[in-house]
Amino acid sequence: MKPDIKKWLAPGALLAATMCAVVFLWSTPFLWMLIASFRPDAGGGLGMASLFPDFTPTLQSYRYAIEDGYWPLWFLNSTILVTGTLVVQLVTISLAGYAFARIRFPGKEAIFYIFLLQLMLAPPVLIVPNLTTLVHLGLYDSLIGVMAPYWGSAFGTFLMRQTFRTIPKDFEEAAIIDGASWWQVLRYVLIPLSLPGLTAFSIVSVVYHWNEFLWPLMVINDPDKMVLTVGLVSFAQGAEGASDWGLIAAGTLFIMAPLFIAFTAFQRQFVNSFMSSGVK
């Protein structure tokens, strides 16, 4: 029987096929990593670069990763780091965003643009000045020291300013007539209406700080305060010789697991928050 070519060439099917191809291409690195983590002799056995699992899978790399790393400690430290950063950020960006969106004061625009300039600075430039400040504050070699420079976020302030500005003034005026103070307006009117914006910012912040390497490496000396990324590099990196790819893949999967699970579980909410924080 001849296959129905016309049916296969229907625009819908073609689009679906293209999309599948794109998805496959886009997810190649992840697929490779997944396969490499189960590959025996991942130090570079034959067909190391292959995407097809032509071997009997083994959990050896995971075993080594568990044996070599102090995972519970690193997870705990990374969790403290991202939570501590985010909680303070949410407070500061809401207040700063509110100031720039609603309060009238001289030089507002100029100050706002100077604030935004922060976004142009490449973080490595700030390593020495920031470290010097931390030493003076007695925060060197502490997790708070890693968090502190991020407590004021230009990106977050900008995002919240835009979000607040999209909220009609009528809501606030109604509240003010009822006798609400500015912080009650912020707390009970503006914040609840800006949740999508705050969620979007939280995602960006958590992902960024969870994956960050250079700054925690600079601040932390004590092995007990090591975070996940530095921990992984400490047992899996190889610059002069080579690396055990299986071990790196397994370790990387450990690191991304919590974020991956959270995103899969709350996918719809996340997507919605991005959609509504942009439009509306």
Add this chain to the structure above:
Amino acid sequence: MFIRSAVGALCAGLIASSAVAAERIEFMFPAPVQGKLSREMQKLVKEFNSSQDGVEVVGVFTGSYDDTKVKSQAAAEAGKPPAVVLMSANFATELAMNDLIVPIKELAGDTDLDGLMQEFWPAVRPNAYFNGDVYSIPFQNSTPILYYNKEHFKEAGITKAPETWAEWVDAAKKLTKPEGERWGIMMPSNYDYNGWLVQALTMANGGQFYNNVYPGEIFYDHASTQGALKFWRDFAHQHKAMPTGVTNSKQVSTSFFSGKASMIVLSTGALTFVRENAKFDYDVAFMPRNIRNSVPIGGASLVSFKGTTDAQKKGAWEFISWLTSPEKIGHWSRFTGYFAPRQTAYDLPEMKKFTAEHPDALRAVEQLAYAGPWIATYNTVAVRKAVEDEMQALLSDPELTFREAAARAQKNADAVLAPYAEQTALTLK
């Protein structure tokens, strides 16, 4: 305020209550070869700590060689100088020049340092000295070395490892299979490795690469370096025996293990890693010569940053002496594949037994007779990068000529060196 002073009093009480307060010092170390090493290093630190109670060393992992430099320098500038750092051997000159590290004699008390240095291989000594003073104690050292797949050699009818550049090219062409199925030769051309190998080729071509007496001069636009640039690029574009573009060290070792590259140039520091992963008959050989046999030293040495207390300095020296003792330095060499920079390590029975079982571990040591110091100038990384950028361009762009590349590398490096030259060689001192 009250809480803070209360906590302070509590801490002071705790410290006072322990009979002997150990001096706490920080030891920063990178993991340049494989992560297993950083775990082993922590074990050594623990061993040292339990061997005595005067000093407590905190082992701090610092990433790659370059990250180590950034981290220790930033910490020192911020007022927290580390007492001991395992630093890329060629950075000591620049750190000493910028007054960031102290001469070892400030730590060592009345130890005869020049006498101690005599126990180290002659080739590793120049990188340890600056202005007549010892600024670093070598700990893990390497040279580039040629690893080759003996099974591929047999199959291609080649009977011995290439000794000259002509034989090297000939072997690479014979070993290459078309369509990228197998490369005759691969060498890492990522930053850091790249400059080290250009220096190795330049030295094998009879050159000096840089002025190893005066750290403000570099010889990129000279025949020996030009020849090295041309030789490397020709493997890729003319002989088609090497992949074009930038290849990093991981791709090189992975290709070797999977049989996709027959000869590779890597650090001898990767020897243990290769021994554990190569599932075929391999061997190591000297870097082939054009004019002479010669390679630069690589690896890392122990330095101490300026601004530590006298007690920390004393502790730092105690730790450095322990770590570079023939027993420990030999243990580290066997664990990693780096050669032991201290000659006396090779007189110990454990080392003799090990080298009898693994004669490939001796190749780098034999090559030391022909080795010289590693590029160390004013602003080393920027000077090194000037030639690395051009070498990467040569490997990617078949139209670029080696003369243009060498001239541009020279121009850019000279611009980096200019302020130093103005203040030193061009001025009355």
